[in-house]
Amino acid sequence: MKAITVVPGNPDQVQVSDLPDPPPDPGTLLVQGRLLGICGTDVDIVDNGYGWPPPGRERLVIGHESLGAVLEAPKGSGFTAGDLVAGIVRRPDPVPCEPCSLGEWDFCRNGQYTERGIKELDGYGAQLWRIEPKYAIHVDVSLGDCGVLIEPASVAKAWEQTERIFTRASWRPKVALVTGAGPIGLFAALLGVQRGLEVHVLDRNSSGPKAQLVADLGASFHTGEVDDIGITPDVVMECTGHGPLVFELANVVAPDAVICLMGISSDTRSITLGLDQINKEMVLENMVLFGSVNAGRRHYQQAADALAKVDRSWLERLITRRVPMSGFVDALHKHEDDVKVVVEIGA
Numbered sequence: 001m002k003a004i005t006v007v008p009g010n011p012d013q014v015q016v017s018d019l020p021d022p023p024p025d026p027g028t029l030l031v032q033g034r035l036l037g038i039c040g041t042d043v044d045i046v047d048n049g050y051g052w053p054p055p056g057r058e059r060l061v062i063g064h065e066s067l068g069a070v071l072e073a074p075k076g077s078g079f080t081a082g083d084l085v086a087g088i089v090r091r092p093d094p095v096p097c098e099p100c101s102l103g104e105w106d107f108c109r110n111g112q113y114t115e116r117g118i119k120e121l122d123g124y125g126a127q128l129w130r131i132e133p134k135y136a137i138h139v140d141v142s143l144g145d146c147g148v149l150i151e152p153a154s155v156a157k158a159w160e161q162t163e164r165i166f167t168r169a170s171w172r173p174k175v176a177l178v179t180g181a182g183p184i185g186l187f188a189a190l191l192g193v194q195r196g197l198e199v200h201v202l203d204r205n206s207s208g209p210k211a212q213l214v215a216d217l218g219a220s221f222h223t224g225e226v227d228d229i230g231i232t233p234d235v236v237m238e239c240t241g242h243g244p245l246v247f248e249l250a251n252v253v254a255p256d257a258v259i260c261l262m263g264i265s266s267d268t269r270s271i272t273l274g275l276d277q278i279n280k281e282m283v284l285e286n287m288v289l290f291g292s293v294n295a296g297r298r299h300y301q302q303a304a305d306a307l308a309k310v311d312r313s314w315l316e317r318l319i320t321r322r323v324p325m326s327g328f329v330d331a332l333h334k335h336e337d338d339v340k341v342v343v344e345i346g347a
């Protein structure tokens with residue numbers, strides 16, 4: 001079978017390799033890869049050396065945003081041949097720590113978790129892959145190719161966690177700001193709209209389809225500086241990973257606000273901050289600033305449910321470019337109008 005393999009941190013070493021088919025493993029599903037979504041983490045692996053090949057190997061099969069069709073399924077697994085599936089990314093650590101032992105690998109506490117296509121486990125960028133049924137998510141046939149969006153939409157975790165924080169008081173948030181209109185930002189906006197919030201999305205530029213995609217959700221699109229939007233958000237979903245922005249956000253939010261950080265960046269910006277002032281503001285306004293990474297099984301399910309409720313043509317417009325396996329490197333380089341780029345596995 002063919003698979004996209006990389007040596008983390010070596011952009012010249014990306015290859016479509018011929019690898020042996022996955023060996024038989026009776027408890028698992030055999031899946032024919034169909035699509036692979038590309039995100040900033042893949043760029044970080046290839047260009048900046050984030051990511052770890054399986055122990056003892058130099059190459060990693062990359063890819064963690066998956067869609068495939070089941071070829072073989074064990075009896076009683078809940079899956080049958082022909083089903084569309086997306087794979088969960090993370091696996092619990094072997095110790096396991098308390099959250100991992102309870103299936104909350106997204107809260108792994110000892111850092112020994114593994115991640116398909118990212119950390120020590122081969123990913124889904126292959127024509128064939130195997131997966132244990134408990135790590136496979138059913139994709140409704142009506143979603144078709146848009147099922148590849150389930151993994152990025154598992155950012156539903158961030159909303160779930162945010163809502164849990166809001167249960168600390170009796171008032172409910174009304175105005176949400178999402179910073180960054182990439183796929184994660186657009187899903188964060190979608191999930192905010194589905195919760196009945198007034199959603200504003202801020203992005204660096206208005207070129208490409210993002211502004212219309214936001215408008216079609218019933219949210220408002222803005223460019224420019226946070227200060228200029230003229231809103232006082234109760235909740236912020238930060239999806240850019242631009243560090244200095246976090247502190248600008250702290251200045252514009254409403255009292256009791258929750259700011260959820262979901263983006264990361266390989267940049268190393270530094271700025272001078274009035275830390276005592278920030279400390280004072282956070283205390284006097286009950287502010288919560290928290291990070292959210294990865295997703296548990298229920299968050300993938302929340303993502304699948306959220307996608308099932310959206311107009312299919314809106315989802316289809318998120319997939320702005322398709323490349324064959326041999327075009328993987330091109331997929332890593334953003335074009336101006338890209339939202340989600342996918343690799344056609346097999347092509």
Ligand code: BGC
Pocket residue numbers: 039041064089090115118293294295
């Ligand atoms: C993936 C997560 C993963 C994180 C850190 C993200 O791109 O979607 O599943 O935990 O990278 O490796």
